[in-house]
Amino acid sequence: MAAETRTFTATISRVNTTGFQTQEQPNVWLNLSKYADPRPAIPPVGSEVRITVDASGFVRAIETTREAPAPATSTNHHEAPTKDTTIVRMAALKCAVRLTPPGSDLAAVLQLAGRFEAWITR
Secondary structure (H helix, E strand, O other): OOOOEEEEEEEEEEEOOOEEEEOOOOOOOEEEOOOOOOOOOOOOOOOEEEEEEEOOOOEEEEEEEEOOOOOOOOOOOOOOOOHHHHHHHHHHHHHHHHHOOOOOOHHHHHHHHHHHHHHHOO
């Protein structure tokens, strides 16, 4: 007898060792199934993913559909970035501001800056 599953697309907003939250459901933790074989890897914050959950609501599979625009450095928001990280981010932001058309929204500027930062730190 096959177990029922449902699949949906979401953007990862927060992670820990056993699960994650999505932007679409900010107050709901999705936990990895201990029966999933192989155990799914949780992509970085900001990644758009296709999630498959079993009838009990546990995550059985995660497929990345779009990578995070900028690499996540830490889930601990109390840790200050290093001096080098700050310099790279400021340079990426400066380039993004100069290359984004006037009147663009902040999200477009930050997305472009994140892409520059990801390329620089690859």
